[in-house]
Amino acid sequence: MDRSIVISLDAMGGDHAPRVVVEALRSARLQIPDIRFILFGDRNAIGRYMDDGMKDYVEVRHTDQVIASDDKPSQALRRGKKSSMRLAIDAVRDGEAQGVVSGGNTGALMAMSLFSLRPIAGIDRPAIAGFMPTMRGESVMLDLGANAVCDETNLVQFALLGADFCRAVLGRETPSVGLLNMGEEELKGDEVVRGAAERLRAMDNPGFRYHGFVEGTDITRGVVDVVVTDGFSGNVALKSHEGAARMVAYTLRQAMTASWAGRLGAFVARGAFRRLRERLDPNGYNGGVFLGLNGVVVKSHGGANATGFTSAVRLAADMVRDGMVGRITRDFEQAGFKAEDPQPNAGNA
């Protein structure tokens, strides 16, 4: 294998698969000239969207088996061994690809990635990280839903994972890290976040700057580069942001169309509204990343269009090029997390 980046893909995952997947490969290749792909899925369905030029950088491997969006993770693990999703993951395990991207069932992708790639030594629970748009650019937040209940150690580990991810994809050398809490005061919140805060403050040269507690309003203010929380609160925060943004957009549309002046103003300012839409378009921030595994795994939003799927592919390529997995492995070793440590929460996702 040459030194180009190789990404494997589940061609069949997502609402508009395999069309948007194939289209995304074409545009990703324009942006990253040295990238190559291994594409798993139905050869006929894929072939409909491929052009001849793609044969230089896309290798298609046929399989009939597909993970459905409502398959349970345990079912997918047992019965999906030849699925497009599983084969794409296994290509990373086998060293054929350095990262995998799928728009399919999140639970199945997590379970199969965990099984096939295994956590990096010393990591109790891998996490899902993603981007949050802020008034100052972008921040990283994790966990977005892999672990409903977390202990202190999980949160401390998420801080390390999030900082390495932020460095790899946003290029911030010493990211600031905040713990999501009910308020900024030291006494608020439950024992887990307070305990994690103490340990983060006490860490010696962790490669990030521990900021302290942050509140829900601080996320979009961009107060920190990395927001750390358990999967329940992280999922609630992420989806609350989505819901609120949609609500404001809906109210704006209603206000602008309720009068002739509103409609005229909206027409005059249509360029500004287009910029607003682009800035808030979730396809620009597409890609939840599974952090803590021996390999790069990106989950694209199931409803993503080709632009969104391209973002997810670029994200995977950025992590591969940065050597993020190797860096996480070294950072956990240096922080004293060992594979032999007891894992009191294992399997309690």
Add this chain to the structure above:
Amino acid sequence: MDRSIVISLDAMGGDHAPRVVVEALRSARLQIPDIRFILFGDRNAIGRYMDDGMKDYVEVRHTDQVIASDDKPSQALRRGKKSSMRLAIDAVRDGEAQGVVSGGNTGALMAMSLFSLRPIAGIDRPAIAGFMPTMRGESVMLDLGANAVCDETNLVQFALLGADFCRAVLGRETPSVGLLNMGEEELKGDEVVRGAAERLRAMDNPGFRYHGFVEGTDITRGVVDVVVTDGFSGNVALKSHEGAARMVAYTLRQAMTASWAGRLGAFVARGAFRRLRERLDPNGYNGGVFLGLNGVVVKSHGGANATGFTSAVRLAADMVRDGMVGRITRDFEQAGFKAEDPQPNAGNA
């Protein structure tokens, strides 16, 4: 005492006290002709904003002592016995007023209300409830931060409290209730929400309709009338909504002012933008309500203007007129929650 509604107020709580408090009483009286007030605080500071006509419906009671915004709840309890906040609460305990409104320190108000008014028989942990603007009007959400960690029983009780509150202030006779979770699937989330879901489904004639799980995006969709969650997630959701709305407003402002066409369009459509601002103005939704105590307690946002404080006063009056506290008392008795029940989480806020 005649049968008019009497509300006691902490004149000294909030960033713009006592000015906005006095102004709010004037406008509340215009909207609710039979309302009267007992106002606790610095007689001189209050007097500066009072007019002669207000003497008919406002009784001022002087005290020098004020709870500071950074006083710890335990300090406030021990040393604030003659504070404007505490005296206003005690007026409800003593039957002089039926509800209290304060824009002061939330932790102190909660601690002193809990101590002075006591929980209604059978209620383990009172909660803070508030309104969320949705695409279909308004919903109620609780707990917004009183209890970081909750058990099944707490969540079941919050459902009862939230339904009674929703009935009192939004007039919905049989409100729908949803449990906030990481996803709508029955298997997601931690054991506490799953256990609470089972108990809510099994309840016989609870006075509300149990909908099932809701996600963060469902809050602004208005999928249910009452969203139930623990105080940590509720606080994260509330503040994430605030942060996202501010972010969209900020991005909109940036987009509209970046070009001449944007600025012109914004001018032409200025009426539409005013309607948008009004619709999203947090002062229209002001007031966190402490539910589960023997008396009506409303916490106004500290930064509220007179309009916001008036909303908080009207909210208190609505709950008093509805007889909500009596209804909660009956509902908890009927649901089999008894004062003698063990309270495994007491004091573990």
